[in-house]
Amino acid sequence: MEGNQGTGAHVIPKYLELKDQLSGKLDRSKGTDMLYPMYYSMLGRVEKYLAEAMDCETLKLATILHPCYRMHLFELVFGSDSDEVKECVKLLNFRFLEYKEKPVVSPTRLNDPEPDITVIGNSEADPSSLMARLASRMTRKPSTPYENEIETFLKADLIFTSKEIHDKSTPLRWWKANCTTYPSLSRMARAYLGCTGSSCAVERLFSAASDVCSSRRGGLLPSTMSRCVSSLMWLREKVPLTGDFEEAGKALSALQPVPKKKMVT
Template sequence: MEGDGPTGSAAIPEYLQMKNTLKKKLDSSNRNDPLHPMFVKMFEKTNTYLLEALACETLVISTILNPSFRLAIFEKHFPKEALDAKKRLVELFEERKNQMAEKIQQEKEREKDTALKEKETNEDDIYSFFSGPSNNSGQDEIEMYLGGVDRIIHGNKKDYMFSALNWWKVCFSLASSNE
């Protein structure tokens, strides 16, 4: 089980495969076979390691999350452990779902706080010329531009409804066509 990536999800299936292979070798060999004692000892050790792997929650969950095995490997080979493994997987999923919901809520609060701080900073910043419309912006386009109506703030989002660049392009093209 060496390689470039994580192999935890392959531990239980590998021990199971090894146990099945050794069981076949034991069944096909007789007691007089010189390798029989070694097969017996290897089968016992493999079974011990398999039981240790089944007791490790990390290996069980990683095996279930591996698309090659899922919960089916436990339902087929370890029916007693399958129910507990599924229950623990659901618990971990719910726990993670709650953590993500909390994280999203905290992020929303952080964004709200940041927006409030930006608004306070923009009001104090003398270089923030486009901080929003002035109180008495005029009716024609140049007065709207000079009045700061190039940006309207809806809640925490900025809506660029008036573009000075587009205004100048339109005015320039109109002036050019009149000449």
């Protein structure tokens, strides 16, 4: 869950996967097994954290708006007619109306969208694991067209490679390529998929802000502070400088010390 990318969409799936794995280990082990008490305690703790995550509206919507998971994950784990699935659908429809009523800003024209980045398929994965069952469920194609935006997204035939499903940038890149197809949902996705699953990124951001915005620089405008902190984070992450900043990037690279080569004797 660390890193500067949005990880909120992976919190509930990870807890569900851990619960599935621990339940399997618990079923296969005997009461006299020395690891049985450990599995039992771990499962109880995972169920506690899963319940807390399922109470978080932001995490649920981030999971639903992740094109790899959508409602398939909740239907697979809880059942299509479960209260959890009905609650998630109700929540999605409620928040969708808020974004749909907001004025739509014409998006910048994009290049041809990438082919449907679609999941599935880690040949080395355990076929009985939660993610493997989710993958096989997602290969089923819808038989009829859908009119409204939510239904079209939830039942679209999407397939992703194993590498893409583990790449935390996949959902936002997919939404960028398909924002014209789902105009209101894409705005929701930008808001919810950007959330982090832990406070690590926020703590690093505050630490960087304290380095840039000292007490002597309290007169800076908020927009200037934001640009300064963002620039510092980009430099720390070694993001290449291009365009108007290309020359500055070359100058900074020249100032960096070159590591000395070890002499081989």
